[in-house]
Amino acid sequence: MPETLDRRRIADDGRQRQILIHQPEQAREPKVCGHLSKPLWGRLRFRLLTPLLRSTFVVDHMGCAGGTVAGTAAYEREMEILRLLDVESRVSVAELSSRFAISPVTIRKDLELLERRRLLRRVRGGAVRTEYSDEGAFELRLLHRAEVKRAIAREAARLVRDGDAIALDCSTTCYYLAEQLRDRQGLVVVTNGLRAAELLGSSATVVLTGGTLRTSSWSLVGDDTDFPVRGGPLTRGFFGVRSVSPKHGLLELSSEEGAAKRRLGAACREVYALFDSSKVSRFALYPFVPVDRIFGLITDAGFPDEVVAAWSAARVTVHRVTAVPQD
Structure with a gap:
């Protein structure tokens, strides 16, 4: 089914935030509340990209059941990059590009987003591990x-x-x-x-x-x-x-x-x-x-x-x- 990307911007405490809603054509507007039924939650994915500047919520609606959620591949790359940093303390753009079979430009964008979330520090040619506390990002605490x-x-x-x-x-x-x-x-x-x-x-x-x-x-x-x-x-x-x-x-x-x-x-x-x-x-x-x-x-x-x-x-x-x- 063809899909459209609806971009909306909202103001939140003076900071610009962006909501991306990934949905099929003619899909109804989503309603997100505190209590989600099992069928709806199975199709709902929240993914934070740049919390310091904006938040991104990627929603796969009920009409897209069984489809691929946008951003899944990027999220898996981020988790692997964090895992490698936890083990080796340093990663290079060239090695990551080869590992994931994607361009160095895409890897640099991944590292930039992770740095904005304070999960690593970029250096020439790659990135190094940064210190984090127990109150830090969920992904890093999951590895600890x-x-x-x-x-x-x-x-x-x-x-x-x-x-x-x-x-x-x-x-x-x-x-x-x-x-x-x-x-x-x-x-x-x-x-x-x-x-x-x-x-x-x-x-x-x-x-x-x-x-x-x-x-x-x-x-x-x-x-x-x-x-x-x-x-x-x-x-x-x-x-x-x-x-x-x-x-x-x-x-x-x-x-x-x-x-x-x-x-x-x-x-x-x-x-x-x-x-x-x-x-x-x-x-x-x-x-x-x-x-x-x-x-x-x-x-x-x-x-x-x-x-x-x-x-x-x-x-x-x-x-x-x-x-x-x-x-």
Whole structure:
């Protein structure tokens, strides 16, 4: 089916932003809301290109079911470039051009966009890795200690049964948990994470919480986060953290992230924290689940024995897993 590209510009806090809507001819105007049905979400893709200057949302409408989403190839190149930087610290235009079988001009444009997002620093002939924090881009945090996060996710997945109604937050570890849950039947997932929602959209009933889009974590955040919980609370909730404390509970660095997770956690019978052991000594400001509501912590073998003892004294079970590379 022929397609048209509708370019619209809107003003947002004094900055120019661009919305690209990829749609078939005579398609109806899209309506994007906090709660997306499974069929619609399966055809919806958000992709950030240049957040410092503009945002791009690429939408494949229901009339394009089964079609290729515009920008997918570019996104996969970006992820591979970031992975190479994480391993080798430096990439060259010539090597990337050969690897992807595209022109050096296209590679330079990719590197320019990634630099605008502060994910790398361009140098003569290529780019080098830049330092980033835990509050940095989702793509980079997804690569950080990936095998450990996958091991934690596999352990957490054992708690989820067919037909459960659960909550997942926007953390990268919960994204890996979502990967593990794609074969569950009849699952209902309430989440503020757009990446997890996209991943589960074709296999589960997904409810988005609503709120304000935070592009660094691809999450919906803020005090206005809301969602309907009918027929009782959610069975279990799984949350990533900035830090944990046997006195203050689960904590976040961002007040907006903390507010969204607080509302989501309040709707769950059981709350589990999923995190790697580096979070034990991190600085954080905003508690979002108190100690007496935490059902368990799932972390890796690096979580210190003395900290495990402190949590055990608070009557919270700690599960430590060992990361084993998966084929």
